[in-house]
Amino acid sequence: MKNFFSVADAENLETLVQDALALKANPYAHETLGKHRTLGLVFLNPSLRTRLSTQKAATNLGMTVMVMNMDKDGWALETQDGVVMNGTTVEHIREAAAVMGEYCDILGLRSFPSLKDKEADYTEDLFKKFVKYCGVPVVSLESATRHPLQSLTDLITITEYKKVAKPKVVLAWAPHVKALPQAVPNSFSEWMCAAQKDGMVDFTIAHPEGYELSTEFTDGATISHDLEGSLADADFVYVKNWSSFNDYGKVYPVEENWMMDNQKLALTNDAKVMHCLPVRRDLELSSQILDGPNSLVIKEASNRVLAAQVVLKNILEKLEK
Amino acid sequence: MKNFFSVADAENLETLVQDALALKANPYAHETLGKHRTLGLVFLNPSLRTRLSTQKAATNLGMTVMVMNMDKDGWALETQDGVVMNGTTVEHIREAAAVMGEYCDILGLRSFPSLKDKEADYTEDLFKKFVKYCGVPVVSLESATRHPLQSLTDLITITEYKKVAKPKVVLAWAPHVKALPQAVPNSFSEWMCAAQKDGMVDFTIAHPEGYELSTEFTDGATISHDLEGSLADADFVYVKNWSSFNDYGKVYPVEENWMMDNQKLALTNDAKVMHCLPVRRDLELSSQILDGPNSLVIKEASNRVLAAQVVLKNILEKLEK
Amino acid sequence: MKNFFSVADAENLETLVQDALALKANPYAHETLGKHRTLGLVFLNPSLRTRLSTQKAATNLGMTVMVMNMDKDGWALETQDGVVMNGTTVEHIREAAAVMGEYCDILGLRSFPSLKDKEADYTEDLFKKFVKYCGVPVVSLESATRHPLQSLTDLITITEYKKVAKPKVVLAWAPHVKALPQAVPNSFSEWMCAAQKDGMVDFTIAHPEGYELSTEFTDGATISHDLEGSLADADFVYVKNWSSFNDYGKVYPVEENWMMDNQKLALTNDAKVMHCLPVRRDLELSSQILDGPNSLVIKEASNRVLAAQVVLKNILEKLEK
Numbered sequence: 032m033k034n035f036f037s038v039a040d041a042e043n044l045e046t047l048v049q050d051a052l053a054l055k056a057n058p059y060a061h062e063t064l065g066k067h068r069t070l071g072l073v074f075l076n077p078s079l080r081t082r083l084s085t086q087k088a089a090t091n092l093g094m095t096v097m098v099m100n101m102d103k104d105g106w107a108l109e110t111q112d113g114v115v116m117n118g119t120t121v122e123h124i125r126e127a128a129a130v131m132g133e134y135c136d137i138l139g140l141r142s143f144p145s146l147k148d149k150e151a152d153y154t155e156d157l158f159k160k161f162v163k164y165c166g167v168p169v170v171s172l173e174s175a176t177r178h179p180l181q182s183l184t185d186l187i188t189i190t191e192y193k194k195v196a197k198p199k200v201v202l203a204w205a206p207h208v209k210a211l212p213q214a215v216p217n218s219f220s221e222w223m224c225a226a227q228k229d230g231m232v233d234f235t236i237a238h239p240e241g242y243e244l245s246t247e248f249t250d251g252a253t254i255s256h257d258l259e260g261s262l263a264d265a266d267f268v269y270v271k272n273w274s275s276f277n278d279y280g281k282v283y284p285v286e287e288n289w290m291m292d293n294q295k296l297a298l299t300n301d302a303k304v305m306h307c308l309p310v311r312r313d314l315e316l317s318s319q320i321l322d323g324p325n326s327l328v329i330k331e332a333s334n335r336v337l338a339a340q341v342v343l344k345n346i347l348e349k350l351e352k
Numbered sequence: 353m354k355n356f357f358s359v360a361d362a363e364n365l366e367t368l369v370q371d372a373l374a375l376k377a378n379p380y381a382h383e384t385l386g387k388h389r390t391l392g393l394v395f396l397n398p399s400l401r402t403r404l405s406t407q408k409a410a411t412n413l414g415m416t417v418m419v420m421n422m423d424k425d426g427w428a429l430e431t432q433d434g435v436v437m438n439g440t441t442v443e444h445i446r447e448a449a450a451v452m453g454e455y456c457d458i459l460g461l462r463s464f465p466s467l468k469d470k471e472a473d474y475t476e477d478l479f480k481k482f483v484k485y486c487g488v489p490v491v492s493l494e495s496a497t498r499h500p501l502q503s504l505t506d507l508i509t510i511t512e513y514k515k516v517a518k519p520k521v522v523l524a525w526a527p528h529v530k531a532l533p534q535a536v537p538n539s540f541s542e543w544m545c546a547a548q549k550d551g552m553v554d555f556t557i558a559h560p561e562g563y564e565l566s567t568e569f570t571d572g573a574t575i576s577h578d579l580e581g582s583l584a585d586a587d588f589v590y591v592k593n594w595s596s597f598n599d600y601g602k603v604y605p606v607e608e609n610w611m612m613d614n615q616k617l618a619l620t621n622d623a624k625v626m627h628c629l630p631v632r633r634d635l636e637l638s639s640q641i642l643d644g645p646n647s648l649v650i651k652e653a654s655n656r657v658l659a660a661q662v663v664l665k666n667i668l669e670k671l672e673k
Numbered sequence: 674m675k676n677f678f679s680v681a682d683a684e685n686l687e688t689l690v691q692d693a694l695a696l697k698a699n700p701y702a703h704e705t706l707g708k709h710r711t712l713g714l715v716f717l718n719p720s721l722r723t724r725l726s727t728q729k730a731a732t733n734l735g736m737t738v739m740v741m742n743m744d745k746d747g748w749a750l751e752t753q754d755g756v757v758m759n760g761t762t763v764e765h766i767r768e769a770a771a772v773m774g775e776y777c778d779i780l781g782l783r784s785f786p787s788l789k790d791k792e793a794d795y796t797e798d799l800f801k802k803f804v805k806y807c808g809v810p811v812v813s814l815e816s817a818t819r820h821p822l823q824s825l826t827d828l829i830t831i832t833e834y835k836k837v838a839k840p841k842v843v844l845a846w847a848p849h850v851k852a853l854p855q856a857v858p859n860s861f862s863e864w865m866c867a868a869q870k871d872g873m874v875d876f877t878i879a880h881p882e883g884y885e886l887s888t889e890f891t892d893g894a895t896i897s898h899d900l901e902g903s904l905a906d907a908d909f910v911y912v913k914n915w916s917s918f919n920d921y922g923k924v925y926p927v928e929e930n931w932m933m934d935n936q937k938l939a940l941t942n943d944a945k946v947m948h949c950l951p952v953r954r955d956l957e958l959s960s961q962i963l964d965g966p967n968s969l970v971i972k973e974a975s976n977r978v979l980a981a982q983v984v985l986k987n988i989l990e991k992l993e994k
Contacts, residue, residue, distance in 0.1 A: 059388060067701060069729060077427065079448070083418055083455045087390060090416050095732050097725055106719065115955040117850045122951035125963070126970065127721070130950065133975035134725045208438045308451065309443035313436040321446070328447065333454035380709060398748065400769070404739055404776045408711060411737050529759045629772065630764035634757040642767070649768065654775035 032345040034162055035170040036155075037177055037218075038225045044186065045229060051187045051334075051341040058091045058340070064347050065094030071135035072098045072172065075108075075142040075157075080308060080332055081172045081180065085139055088339035092347065097135065110157050124157070125164045132165035137346055144175035144212050146280035152176060153245070168346045170339075176245075178214045181307050182222035184338040188331045189232065189267055192303055197233055198266035199300070203258060204238035205289055205315035207272035210282045215307050216273045217248040224251045237261035238273075241283045245276050258289060265299040267327075270306045270316050292317035296325060303327045353666040355483055356491040357476075358498055358539075359546045365507065366550060372508045372655075372662040379412045379661070385668050386415030392456035393419045393493065396429075396463040396478075401629060402493045402501065405656035406460055412661055413668065418456065431478055445478070446485045453486035458667055465496035465533050467601035473497060474566070489667045491660075497566075499535045502628050503543035504659040509652045510553065510588055513624055518554055519587035520621070524579060525559035526610055526636035528593035531603045536628050537594045538569040545572045558582035562604045566597050579610060586620040588648075591627045591637050613638040617646060624648045674987040676804055677812040678797075679819055679860075680867045686828065687871060693829045693976075693983040700733045700982070706989050707736030713777035714740045714814065717750075717784040717799075722950060723814045723822065726977035727781055727985075733978070734985055739777065752799050766799070767806045774807035779988055786817035786854050788922035794818060795887070810988045812981075818887075820856045823949050824864035825980040830973045831874065831909055834945055839875055840908035841942070845900060846880035847931055847957035849914035852924045857949050858915045859890040866893045879903035880915075883925045887918050900931060907941040909969075912948045912958050934959035938967060945969045 032040055041047050054060070070089040072082065082098070089096045101108070108127055109120035116123065131138055140161050144152035151157075152175040162169045171179050189200060200223055202216060216236075223234040228251060235253040236244070243254075255261045262268065270291045275281045290313070291304060304320050306328045312318050320326055353361055362368050375381070391410040393403065403419070410417045422429070429448055430441035437444065452459055461482050465473035472478075473496040483490045492500050510521060521544055523537060537557075544555040549572060556574040557565070564575075576582045583589065591612045596602045611634070612625060625641050627649045633639050641647055674682055683689050696702070712731040714724065724740070731738045743750070750769055751762035758765065773780055782803050786794035793799075794817040804811045813821050831842060842865055844858060858878075865876040870893060877895040878886070885896075897903045904910065912933045917923045932955070933946060946962050948970045954960050962968055 069732070071725065079420065079422070079427065079443075080451060083392065083420065083452065086418050087416075087455050090390070095729075097728050099721065099725065101721070106721065109954070112960070113955075116953040117956050121953075122721075123954050125954075126950055126952060126974075129971045130722055130974040131725065133971065134729050134978065308447055310447060311437040311442075312430070312444050313434075314438050318433070329450045329454060332447075332451040336455065400741065400743070400748065400764075401772055404713065404741065404773065407739050408737075408776050411711070629768055631768060632758040632763075633751070633765050633767075634755075635759050639754070650771045650775065653768075653772040657776065 032342065032349060034168050035179060035342045035346070036158065036174065037179055038182070038222045041183070044226055044231065047183070047341060048187050048190045051337040052191060054337050054340050061344055062091060062093045064344060065089065065092035068136040068347060068350070069095045069097060069134065070137050070139065070343065071131050072096065072139045073131060073141070074100050075102065078141055078172065080335055081141065084335035085172065085339040088336050088343055091340055092343055094343070099131070110160055124160050128161045128164035129166060132167045135167060136350060137168050137170065137343065138165055139170045139172045141172035142174055144214065146210060146212060146274065149279040170342055170346070173214055175212070176214055177218040177221065179218055180335065180338045180342065181215060182218040183342070184331060184334045185219055185269065185305060186222055186226055187337055188305065188327060188334050192327060193266065195266060197230060199233045199235065199264050200267045200269065201261050201265045202236045202269045202271065203261070203291060204242055205270045205272050205291060206285065207311060207315060210274040210280055211272050213244060213273045213276055216271050217244055219269060219271070220244060220252060221248045224249065227251055235261050239283070239285045239287070239289065241275055241278070242273065243277060259295065259298055262295055262298040265302045268299060268302045268304050270304060272315055290315060290317065291320060293319050296320060301325070305331050308332055353663065353670060355489050356500055356663045356667070357479065357495065358500055359503070359543045365547055365552065368504070368662060369508050369511045372658040373512060375658050375661050382665055383412060383414045385665065386410065386413035389457040389668060389671070390416045390418060390455065391458050391460065391664065392452050393417065393460045394452060394462070395421050396423065399462055399493065401653055401656055402462065406493065406660040409657050409660035409664055413664055415664070420452070431481055445481050449482045449485035450487060453488045456488060457671060458489050458491065458664065459486055460491045460493045462493035463495055465535065467531060467533060467595065470600040491663055491667070494535055496533070497535055498539040498542070500539055501656065501659045501663065502536060503539040504663070505652060505655045506540055506590065506626060507543055507547055508658055509626065509648055509655050513648060514587065516587060518551060520554045520556065520585050521588045521590065522582050522586045523557045523590045523592065524582070524612060525563055526591045526593050526612060527606065528632060528636060531595040531601050532593050534565060534594045534597055537592050538565055540590060540592070541565060541573060542569045545570065548572050556582050560604070560606045560608070560610065562596055562599070563594065564598060580616065580619055583616055583619040586623045589620060589623045589625050591625060593636055611636060611638065612641060614640050617641060622646070626652050629653055674984065674991060676810050677821055677984045677988070678800065678816065679821055680824070680864045686868055686873065689825070689983060690829050690832045693979040694833060696979050696982050703986055704733060704735045706986065707731065707734035710778040710989060710992070711737045711739060711776065712779050712781065712985065713773050714738065714781045715773060715783070716742050717744065720783055720814065722974055722977055723783060727814065727981040730978050730981035730985055733982055734989065736985070741773070752802055766802050770803045770807035774809045777809060778992060779810050779812065779985065780807055781812045781814045783814035784816055786856065788852060788854060788916065791921040812984055812988070815856055817854070818856055819860040819863070821860055822977065822980045822984065823857060824860040825984070826973060826976045827861055827911065827947060828864055828868055829979055830947065830969055830976050834969060835908065837908060839872060841875045841877065841906050842909045842911065843903050843907045844878045844911045844913065845903070845933060846884050847912045847914050847933060848927065849953060849957060852916040852922050853914050855886060855915045855918055858913050859886055861911060861913070862886060862890045862894060866891065869893050877903050881925070881927045881929070881931065883917055883920070884915065885919060901937065901940055904937055904940040907944045910941060910944045910946050912946060914957055932957060932959060933962060935961050938962060943967070947973050950974055
């Protein structure tokens, strides 16, 4: 593994997941691997779980961690070439990324989409330029279109808690008050489609009309506008809101009740319920489910350490050579 | 010690203070105790002394420290149950605390009172919910009604610098330009009353009318509105402003001069003068005292490391079992 | 070395530079020197390179690093004596510095000038008071009038890349959209003048009329308003904008083209081009140069670790005694 940006960076899903679960039993088995290695975590947007879990994962591997908060206002980066920089951007990504690469052996980068400029977001302009100019391996801490550490976590968690060899996994759209990126559902779908190809899961996406994800992430998935029908026999329900991809960043009024609750849970095969957090209680997902025995959300968040650690371990092992 | 929230969490004051003073002589005596243990410091409000001293204390014990700044605007936590989260709060404390507990062996939490909702503040709603949901020991880095690491520091400092077996300690209200919480004086009073019961000090509180503290913190204290009379024979004067508890969060005009200065110091038994800092010079306390030989404020701040370290050490030892 | 504030703190420039370059070959040679030593980095202003490179340097020496962001609004420090603190400043530098000195063995401080009060800026009031009251060695992370870690880096980089024994170094003023401090050019000039005295370089400053630096920093330098003439035979060109010192903090319109570009580069002895970063592309310096073989800006930024590490090493060695 050189960078970690999408499911394409995972050589073998099953192996990666089993390696991660092995770290759960023995988190300090590789605590000298990261000696004299520095991880730089660069946040262009806020983070709680990703920040803490990645910091912990790196520490478990013996790495030094440096955190850099660069909110878009405070240290605005220029990403376009050929621009005379006489405006509000204070540094070009060519220099900023290259300099951070000089100080760190591995970099992590978090950057949310604009939700306004679909092309810039979906070409992953900022992330790709950062990779190009920093000169060291880069781990996505969520980019414009993907959140791969979250999706790897989700696959680890499904593998850990599954009761059948090939569980039915449903990604279920849910309401929200804000227009949210498609990064988490894109990424979850991309990973589940890959896992489906490897025979690990059976994958369905349920969302209201107008909330179609970009087809580049959904190849092989069963896609439905019928939530209740989709939930039949589900072993895992992954609840998540997102805004429209086609009418980019827009939010349509949805008349039907898409909040996940006990009534809908009753339609499933006693499914485990997942969410990447933060979750809006009783809007996306009912408190009853969150506080009940079917919720995996905390265990899922806990597994974020495993995902980050197995990824950093893989990258460090390549550096070692 | 499981959590550290109030004086009730200290099994034996004398022992705790002596253990702390032993750390001063040998700060690295337990530097492997915290190996593979992570302390998470969660700040809902700003901090200087508490942040640095607790970070240093944890490092002295070999712990890894992760700091999380969550100001109330940036990552607003919902604390009420049964609320449909379609407003400005982005995450419920049930999830936020539980997740942080997954990544850390011990958590520290700083949260100031609203000074508006007396009941929510004085039931310590936020702090108690955080403890309930995070699932790991929690150290208060100052809560709505108490600042126990400061008060333990103060008792350590009094013990270190006392010239008589049972010194007279006076908590003296002082002027300020802002309405400040009662947390520091509540907590100091609570600890001094307990120390008085153990025969360690003789404790008096002096404040203008209208600035009565809640009686749950002052049991056994001599309370007076006569500052000059209270200062007679004082060995330690602890200067601090606070707003009204009864007329909650309000500030009354005070005609008399309550600023601690050399004239008032002359009434004492050459008392040492203390303050938790930050201090408003020549408003709460005169520059002459702060820059003179009777001031303990810097040594007191220095001892914050001892308080944090002895508390973390106690909690770690329980974890070890 | 006790503190690190200006070139006067460097006992011998040649030795300091050679020590730094030795660290490049063997960055962990002194990794136990900083054991049980804490470096506190205090930022009153934003920082990217300085923060990360100093953190890394300290870690390479085995130190613990604590970072404290105190922007001027959030934790406003009072620096004047004799002031009744009933306004917006929340803590006096006497207490703030002293307390941080209790928690740290070495402190780093970054503080920009006001660009309004020339006397306060040029007497380095804040920095000097911080040194006076904190009681431990202080490393400047850029102060009102100097940026010595940058200048030491620059001398290291010039020494590393020079092709002749005594290269010609030109500090060339360049356009910008904002009024910038004189700290970097003052400091660069101060270090180059000292290096010139030691026979290490030949130093010229080129700037438009009205942009004269304070003469206390330029003793021995050749000063010219003719950029193209100055560039003849130059081995290194150091590009930087600054505002007026005489008409303090002001910016004059400059008719001529002072941006460094390939046409101007052709006048030099195939000079290496330097800049402290962040740089405004195609305003201060052309993209062609920045992306071409003559640019040293990334290597220069990389060398920031060496400068910080050799300074911390020197100070730690003195602490050891």
